[in-house]
Amino acid sequence: MASPQELSSAEEDNLLDLPSPEIFSETPTHQSNSPLTIADLNPGTPLLSVQLSAPQTTPLKTKFAITLKITYTGLLLNPDKTTTPTTRPITFRPWTLIAWHQTEPQREGFWLYRHRPINNNNNHDNPWEFTEMDDGTICTFAIYDDPDKEVPVSKGNHFTNSFISLRPGETWTWEKTLQQEYWSLLPDDAVPADRFRFCFKGAYVDWWDWGDLEEHKQAGTTVLLPCFEAARSIERETDKKMPALVVPGAEEGVEFVIVDGST
Structure with missing residues (x-):
């Protein structure tokens, strides 16, 4: 079994050696969608913990990513x-942990909030505002009328058909890129001094089981997915009935500030 470090999907960003950003006392809310907590978990399921990290500042039009760590607590x-x-x-x-858009139920997935200074004054009374993460420029193509496909439980060749194995204490790491030079999931009107808070509300894992990838390979385990793969798995009558695995949200989001990149 690979070590936790080898399970990372990308190397972590080097965090800037800066003082911790000021955490505002108010908590951003959007339609009262509170994160999933341990109270939402089902008996008989393993407990996974989530940690987010990111650089504290970023200019616009440069690569910026949030690091998501999922740890199996044992x-x-x-x-x-x-x-x-x-x-x-x-x-x-x-897939459900890292999908770009999750709106049903609304307590799941990634959420982005913005706090804008008033008259160049970082006023705490200015409320946090929910903001959509949609760059509007990346074209995607999917075929929806082909038959559903059986996918082996393996590492796969894309995040839509990949599966992860963890032993107690191991961590899987993934990066969610929010912007590159030519596209961005941040609002079009983002400017220096805008402060963002990126949150993970939690997720319902669409398929899980006990055992590692090698065991499932030997058993010939498969999962039924829609032909375009980027969706929740389809339950079959022959599938083993497992209690729903809920991953609770990160206790705190991460904050970062847009800075002037001209200097």
Whole structure:
């Protein structure tokens, strides 16, 4: 089994050696969509924890990414919400954790908020505002009328058909890029001094099971996906019935500030 470091999908960004950004006292809200918590987890499921990290500043039109770390704690949730240690590995499909757009249910996925200074004054009374993450420039193409496809539970060749195995204490790392030189998920009117807070509300994993990838390879385990793959898996009558795996949201989002990149 690979070490946790080898499970990373990308090297972490070098975090800037800057003082911690000021965390405003108010918590941004949008339609009262509170993050998923341990109270939403189902008995008999493993407990996964989430951590976000990012550089504290970024100019516009440069690569900027948020690092998402999913750690398998090695704890099993009991009916009374207590936990019991377990040594069993798990395998899951990470697509719902990293999909670009998740609106149903609205407590899932990534959320972005913005705080704008008033008259060049970083006024705490100016509210955080929810902002859509949509660059509007990247064209995608998908075929929706082809038959559904059976996908083997393996590493796959794309994040839509890949599966991850973790043992207790191991971490899977993924980067969500918010902007590059020629495109950005930040608002078109973003300017220096804008402060953003990026949050992960949690997610319902669409497929998981006990065991590692090698065990599922030997067993010939497959998952049914729509032909275009970028969607939740399709449940079959022959599938093993597993309790829904809920990944709670990160306790805190990460904040970053847009800076002037001309200097």
